[in-house]
Each structure stands twice: as C-alpha cells, then as structure tokens.
Amino acid sequence: MSEQNFDIVVLGGGSGGYAAALRASELGFSVALIEKDKVGGTCLHRGCIPTKALLHSAEVADSARESAKYGVVAQLEGIDLAAVTKYREGVVAKKYKGLQGLVKARGITVVEGEGRLVAPKTVRVGDVDYVGQNVVLATGSYSRSLPGLEIGGRVITSEQALQLDFVPKKVAVLGGGVIGVEFASVWKSFGAEVSIIEALPHLVPNEDESISKSLERAFRRRGIDFRLGIRFQGVTQNDDGVVVSLENGDTVDADLLLVAVGRGPVTTGLGFEEAGVTIDRGFVITDERLRTGVDGVYAVGDIVPGLQLAHRGFQQGIFVAEEIAGLNPIIVEDVNVPKVTYCEPEVASIGLSQAKAEAQYGAENVTSYDYSLAGNGKSEILGTTGSVKVVRVNDGPVVGVHMIGARVGELIGEAQLAVNWEAYPEDIAPFIHAHPTQNESLGEAFLYLAGKPLHTL
Ligand SMILES: Cc1cc2nc3c(=O)[nH]c(=O)nc-3n(C[C@H](O)[C@H](O)[C@H](O)COP(=O)(O)OP(=O)(O)OC[C@H]3O[C@@H](n4cnc5c(N)ncnc54)[C@H](O)[C@@H]3O)c2cc1C
Numbered sequence: 298m299s300e301q302n303f304d305i306v307v308l309g310g311g312s313g314g315y316a317a318a319l320r321a322s323e324l325g326f327s328v329a330l331i332e333k334d335k336v337g338g339t340c341l342h343r344g345c346i347p348t349k350a351l352l353h354s355a356e357v358a359d360s361a362r363e364s365a366k367y368g369v370v371a372q373l374e375g376i377d378l379a380a381v382t383k384y385r386e387g388v389v390a391k392k393y394k395g396l397q398g399l400v401k402a403r404g405i406t407v408v409e410g411e412g413r414l415v416a417p418k419t420v421r422v423g424d425v426d427y428v429g430q431n432v433v434l435a436t437g438s439y440s441r442s443l444p445g446l447e448i449g450g451r452v453i454t455s456e457q458a459l460q461l462d463f464v465p466k467k468v469a470v471l472g473g474g475v476i477g478v479e480f481a482s483v484w485k486s487f488g489a490e491v492s493i494i495e496a497l498p499h500l501v502p503n504e505d506e507s508i509s510k511s512l513e514r515a516f517r518r519r520g521i522d523f524r525l526g527i528r529f530q531g532v533t534q535n536d537d538g539v540v541v542s543l544e545n546g547d548t549v550d551a552d553l554l555l556v557a558v559g560r561g562p563v564t565t566g567l568g569f570e571e572a573g574v575t576i577d578r579g580f581v582i583t584d585e586r587l588r589t590g591v592d593g594v595y596a597v598g599d600i601v602p603g604l605q606l607a608h609r610g611f612q613q614g615i616f617v618a619e620e621i622a623g624l625n626p627i628i629v630e631d632v633n634v635p636k637v638t639y640c641e642p643e644v645a646s647i648g649l650s651q652a653k654a655e656a657q658y659g660a661e662n663v664t665s666y667d668y669s670l671a672g673n674g675k676s677e678i679l680g681t682t683g684s685v686k687v688v689r690v691n692d693g694p695v696v697g698v699h700m701i702g703a704r705v706g707e708l709i710g711e712a713q714l715a716v717n718w719e720a721y722p723e724d725i726a727p728f729i730h731a732h733p734t735q736n737e738s739l740g741e742a743f744l745y746l747a748g749k750p751l752h753t754l
Contacts, residue, residue: 299425301406303329305621306429308412308420308567311338312607313598314435315400316614322403324622329427330405331412331420337396338437339599340607343456346392348479350385351459352639355486359641366680376464376487414568417591431593431621434574434581435614436567438560438599443471443529451534452554455480461553465489469541469551471529473500475638477557478512482640485521492549493523494541500525501638505650505699507667507686512701515642515683524549562600577602585628587617595620603631635713637706642683645709648697648716654688662691668742670702672752674733679703687722687742694719695743704735711739722746 305321307314310332318330335342354376361373400407410422414434420427440454448454453461455476464487470477473495481491493500493516499509500516500523516523528544532554541549562579574589574596575582581596583589589596595617598610612629619626638644648654654663665688670676676683683702689695698712715725726747730740744751 298421300428301329301425302428303327303406304429305329305431305433305618306418306420306427307331307433307435308414309338309435309437309563309598310336310407311435311437311598311610312340313437313610313614314338314433315396316611317433317435317595317597317618318405318614319399319403320615320618321621322405324618324624326618326621328405329408329420329429330400331408331410331422331427333409333411335393336400336407337393340610341389341392341396343459345607346389347385347459348455348476348483349639350388351381351483352479352641354381354384355483356641358486358488363680378462378464378487382462412567414572414574417572417594429593431595433614433617434569434589434594434596434600435598435610436563436600438562438605440556441559441561442556443558446471446529446532446556448556451539451552452532452556454556458555465552467538467551468492468553468555469494469539469549470555470557471541472557472559473497473502473523473525474557474559475501475636477555478516478638478640480555480557481516481521481523485519486641490551491521492551493521494527494529494543494549495523495525496528498526501644503636504638504644504646505686505697506652507684508644508646508699508701511683512640512642512644515701519641560599560605564600586620587613604634604636606634606636609634629717633713633717635709637709639706642681642702643704643706644701645706645712646697646699647709647713648695649688650697650699651686651688654690654696658690658693658696662693663696664689664691664746665697666742666745668738668745668753670735670738672741673735673738675735676702676738678733679735685738685742687739687746689722689746694721695725695746698739700738702735708736708739711736715739715743723748 304326306329318328364371412420412422415421467490470493473493530542532541539554573591580602581600597613599605616626635647667686670683681703686699688697695715722743726743730737
C-alpha cells in the first residue's frame with residue numbers, strides 16, 4: 298500500500314466534485330479528484346446535457362410539424378434516431394473534452410478508479426491511499442425504483458432511455474416529476490403515444506400549483522395522457538410490450554415503461570458510516586456549511602438531501618473549496634436555487650410558491666401577479682402561451698417567481714437575481730427590458746407590483 302498526500306481529496310467527479318476540485322485548485326490547493334467512470338458525472342454523460350440535446354431535437358421536430366403556421370413549407374418526414382444520437386453524443390463529447398482539458402490545465406490529479414473512505418481523511422483506490430487534509434464526498438446519485446419494481450427488459454430508467462435506438466410507439470412513464478415530463482415531452486414530439494402515471498395530485502408537484510395546472514393543460518393540448526393521484530400497482534412484460542396496472546384497477550399498455558420516480562444517493566459500501574459520517578436513508582447529513590460530523594470531511598451534490606440539480610452541485614462544490622480556504626462563502630438555501638424543467642412548454646421557478654409565501658408571511662402580507670404571455674410580443678411571435686407569476690411580500694422583496702411557456706428557462710437568471718438580492722419590485726421596475734423579448738414579461742410583472750402597470754390594467 299502506498300500513500301499520496303494532497304490538500305484536498307475529492308471522491309466523485311460529477312458536477313459537485315469537479316466544481317470543488319476546480320475552485321480548490323484555483324485557490325492554490327493541491328487536489329486529487331477520484332472518479333471511477335468519467336469526469337462530468339451524471340449531468341454531462343447521462344443527465345442534463347444529453348437530455349437537453351434530445352429536447353432540442355424534439356423542438357426542431359415540433360417546428361417542422363408546425364412550419365406551415367409560419368409560412369414555411371416543410372414536412373416532418375420522421376425522426377432519424379441514429380442521427381439524433383450522433384448529434385447528442387457530439388455535444389457531450391465536446392463538453393467532455395473541454396472539461397478534461399480544464400481539469401488538466403488547473404493541475405488537478407485525476408485518479409481513475411473506485412474509491413472508498415478507509416479512514417476519515419483517506420480514500421483508497423486499488424493499493425494507493427489518497428490522504429487529504431480535507432476530503433469532499435461527491436459520489437452522486439442513481440435512478441431509484443419502487444419496492445418490487447425490477448428494472449430490466451422493457452422496464453427502463455433514464456439511463457436506458459438515452460440508449461434506445463428506436464422511438465417507441467407507445468410509452469408509459471412512471472412519475473410526473475422533472476425527468477418523467479421531460480422524456481414524455483421528447484417522445485411525444487418524436488411521434489409516440491405517451492401516458493404519465495403520477496401518484497401525487499399534479500404533474501411537477503414541487504412547483505406552484507398554478508404552474509402545474511398550466512402544464513397539465515398544455516400537455517392535454519399536446520395529446521399527452523396523464524393519470525394523477527393514482528398509484529402504480531405492478532407491471533408485466535413480454536416480447537410485445539408491458540402492461541402497467543394501477544391501484545384503481547386501470548391498466549396501461551405500452552412498448553416500454555420508463556421508471557422516473559426519483560434518484561437515490563450513492564453511498565452504500567463506500568465506508569462513509571464506518572468513518573463516522575452520519576447517513577440517513579442513504580443521504581449524507583451535513584450542517585448548512587456542508588460539514589459532515591467528521592472534522593475535515595465535507596459532502597456536496599446529490600448525496601446531500603435537497604434539490605438534486607447540477608448547478609446546486611456546482612455551487613456547493615465552490616462553497617466547500619472556499620470554506621476550506623477560510624473565505625466564509627455565503628449560503629444559498631435550496632429554496633433560492635433556480636429550477637428549470639425543459640419539457641415543452643418549459644417550467645422555471647425560484648423561491649417560494651404563493652402557498653409557501655402565504656404560510657411564511659401570512660396571506661394578507663403577500664401579493665402575487667400572474668402576467669399572461671398572451672400580452673408579450675415575443676411570445677406571440679414564437680406562438681407560445683403561458684405565464685410569469687411574481688410573488689412579493691407587501692412593502693417587501695420579491696420572494697418567488699414561477700414561469701411556464703416556451704423558452705422561459707432562459708428568464709430564470711433575472712428571476713434568481715431578484716429573489717437572491719431580495720429586490721423590491723419598486724427597485725427593479727425602473728430598469729429596462731429590451732423589446733421584444735420574453736424578458737419583458739418579468740418587467741411587466743415588476744411594474745405591476747410596483748403599482749405602475751404598463752401593458753396591463
Ligand atoms: C435524466 C437526467 C436529467 C437531468 N437533467 C438535469 C438538468 O437539466 N439540470 C440540472 O441541474 N440537473 C439535471 N439532472 C441532475 C444532475 O445530473 C445531478 O444533480 C448532478 O449530476 C449531481 O451531481 P453530483 O456531483 O452530486 O453527482 P454525479 O453527477 O452523479 O457524479 C458523481 C460521480 O461520482 C462517481 N463515483 C461514485 N462513486 C464513486 C466511487 N466510489 N469512486 C469513484 N467515483 C465514484 C460517479 O461515477 C460520478 O461520476 C439530471 C439528471 C438526470 C438523471
């Protein structure tokens with residue numbers, strides 16, 4: 298057994314781990330980044346990037362389908378999935394190459410192999426112990442299933458869904474959360490019949506209820522079938538397809554069942570508990586500064602309970618590197634992390650839903666304004682409908698923004714600045730939004746809440 302010493306040893310090279318490594322090296326620390334698969338992790342190779350490339354192909358298919366509406370003579374003749382895959386893999390390959398170059402240029406030692414925490418500050422890979430003054434755990438997450446629901450054959454998770462070399466004719470999606478509605482949206486655009494099964498009363502149940510209802514209307518218009526408040530009972534499969542049975546006695550036939558019921562933390566068998574790290578239902582418990590109970594051992598990303606999003610992982614990785622450097626970085630609570638669901642139409646939000654704002658501040662102290670994209674010139678040009686809802690505390694800041702409509706994910710940057718800077722609508726209403734942009738809809742909502750609506754009454 299040999300030993301190598303570093304200032305910081307990072308276990309897991311996904312969004313959280315590599316961000317910690319990059320920032321730590323920038324701050325002058327020597328860093329080992331241990332990765333058993335590919336640097337970039339779920340987000341780059343099996344998550345955000347490949348799925349958003351698929352969604353872009355889906356958008357192009359929809360544009361072709363609807364081209365006559367815009368006076369363009371074109372016809373959607375079909376989906377060449379091999380070409381879609383080539384495009385998607387090309388995007389991932391470029392980003393992967395760029396990331397590898399960046400990690401190398403920063404002088405980070407990348408260790409290829411599976412690591413295990415064998416002592417609080419020691420990660421063993423093969424017969425080498427990597428000892429850090431500090432250790433960052435960033436082992437990420439995997440697709441969960443339900444008890445008794447075995448993945449295999451025609452019952453797949455997002456990993457296998459990305460590997461498909463055909464577009465299913467009929468597909469059932471278990472789970473109406475982010476991953477479920479994104480794949481449902483892609484497959485529908487590619488011409489499949491899609492049924493979503495969701496046990497909770499709404500699609501994207503973590504969003505403001507008004508947004509969930511708008512998405513349900515939009516999906517209904519698109520012909521995406523969904524069953525809400527109904528629990529899954531079981532599934533059988535044979536050479537022809539799957540039959541999904543529901544607790545209300547209904548059945549759904551399909552070629553495939555996508556199981557999209559959430560992601561579990563990768564922490565089993567990695568020595569975390571033996572080293573004294575507190576684990577609860579598989580997640581690593583930390584304080585608000587991402588410290589585990591063990592001195593010098595931090596955790597970031599999907600293994601830390603809360604939102605499982607790549608940019609939360611980046612922020613936590615940066616945070617921990619700066620914390621170790623004594624820079625006292627600010628904490629961004631999960632509620633103030635922007636969330637985007639990239640289905641068609643897109644959903645984007647930040648901060649408190651109206652219901653949560655009312656629970657926190659009292660209903661009489663909260664005002665919200667729902668600006669319809671029907672009033673927004675650029676949205677009309679794009680042929681999208683939807684809304685931008687801004688929630689404020691009376692005589693106080695903007696505490697939530699909730700949006701739905703094509704491309705609204707691109708508006709979340711301004712929304713997150715307003716919420717995180719605790720801006721008052723009166724402060725930001727005077728600033729200018731370029732015309733015609735969808736950004737103007739946020740401006741209109743701020744103007745309204747500042748008591749000076751422009752294009753609304
Ligand atoms: C289909 C899908 C779509 C998604 N879309 C989005 C999106 O649009 N936007 C968004 O923000 N988020 C999205 N996510 C979520 C995002 O991918 C995750 O939140 C993010 O990847 C979490 O980063 P992480 O560093 O915690 O973990 P991961 O990215 O999972 O990285 C963990 C890394 O650790 C490595 N590892 C694990 N154990 C060991 C070990 N013992 N030794 C060495 N290496 C190890 C793994 O190989 C992996 O590379 C999506 C996820 C999925 C599945």
